[in-house]
Amino acid sequence: MPATASPALAVHDRFAAGAGYLAACTQGLPTRETVAASRDDVERWSSGAASPADYDEAIRRSRAAFAGLAGVGLDDIAIGSQVSVLAAVAAASAPDGSVILCAEGDFASVVAPFHAHAHRGVRVRHAPLSGLADAIDADTWLVAFSVVQSATGEHADVEAVLAACARTGTLSFADLTQALGWLPVDASRFDLTVTHAYKWLCAPRGSAFLTVRDGVRDTLLPVQAGWYAGEDPWASCYGPLRAPARSARRFDVSPAWPVWPGTAAALEFFAALDPLAVLAHDTGLGDRFAEATGLAARGRAIHTWPDPDGADLAALTAAGLRASGRAGRARVAFHVWNTEDDVDRAVAALAR
Structure with a gap:
């Protein structure tokens, strides 16, 4: 069957690669604009033309694009480098003796920061x-x-969780790393969210975002506050932080500068797409794969199945496809660069 794509998602030329790449849930692919922005930054650095203050514009653009993608205001967003680093803010803010509830088998970076406060x-x-x-x-x-x-591709029942939180006064903390970029999510509905942008949002690894609802902001401890967490970062370089940012920027982690030019280009690319078209494209391919392989789940961009000896992952790899394995399961993901041809190649590889 010939490769097809939604007319609204004719974006294949924006990626240097993509055919056979079924691993967006492991690491996204950079757009040509992200590659160009990153190369330009390295050239500026190597020529001595780069300056730390120059990265503020890329960070501003990234924060603005993320606000649109996540459905939150600019004042609700803090930046960081890793999910675990940002989750540690919530964990450090938990009162002594408090109870945290996590999902069984969830990604360690969501769980481990809370376990670290058992003392x-x-x-x-x-x-x-x-x-x-x-x-x-x-x-x-x-x-x-x-x-x-991450391990199974399963979706949480967000509506039920939020309803239970409303009844009990429990804070909600959601990791959107495996969702935002293909699954529209309104981050403003949660008290806190974390997102690493290097997967479905295709940014360089090292740019992550924390969103904090306004009413929760003052209950959190800015335990990682540094110079960049000031109201005016360039006036906060020395001594105590006399004027922390009034917004969620008070939780900013000093940025890893080289990742942000590419991040700005990546997030602006996704912010310009129709999110419902992305959802339809990715889940359409996922449903085609599920139907052909007998998997029951529908409406997913990630599909996994038991593969304890790695035979299916090896078959996909031997067919020239890039997939992944997690927790004894094979895992494939379909994103904006994929086509029906990728689905059919994967199905054929597994049939052999």
Whole structure:
């Protein structure tokens, strides 16, 4: 069957590669604009023309594009480099003796920061993803979970979790790393979210975002506050931080400069796309794969299945396809550069 793509997503020429790449859930592909922006930055650096203050514009552009993608205001966004680093802000802010609820088998960066506070009496409970909402009670200070699970591709029942949080006064903390970029998510509905942009948003690794609802901002400890967390970062370089940012920028981590020019280009690319067209394209390919391979799940961009000996992953690799394996499962992902031809090649490889 010939390769096809949604007319609204005729973006294949924006990527230098893409055919056979089924690993967006592991690492996204850079657009040509991201590659150009990153190369230009290296050239400026190597020629001695780069200056730290120059990166403020790329960070401003990135923050603005992310605000549009996540449905939040600019004042709600802090930047960082890793999910675990930003999750550590929430973990450090948990009161002594508080109870945290996590989903069983969730990504370690969402879970480990909370376990690290056991010495203060912070207790972490785990519940199956399907029963997460039912496990939230009045003693739960915060529930932390990935909207889309990394190992299995399963989707959390966000509506049920948020309804349970509203009933019990529990804070909601959602990791959007495996969702934002293909699955439209309104981050403003959660008290806190974290997103690493190097997967479905195709940014260089090292740019991550924390969103904090206004009413929650003053309950968090800016435990990683440095010079960039000031109201005027360039006036906060020395001594105590006398004027922390009034917005969520008070939680900013000093930026890893070289990743931000490419991040700005990547996020602006996705911000210009129709999110419903992206969703239809990615899940359409995912559904085609599921139907051909007998998988029950529908409406997903990530599909996984048991592959304990790695035979299926090896078959996909031998066919020239880039897939991945996690937690004893084979894993494929379909994104904007993929076509029906990629699905059919994967199906054929698995059939052999």
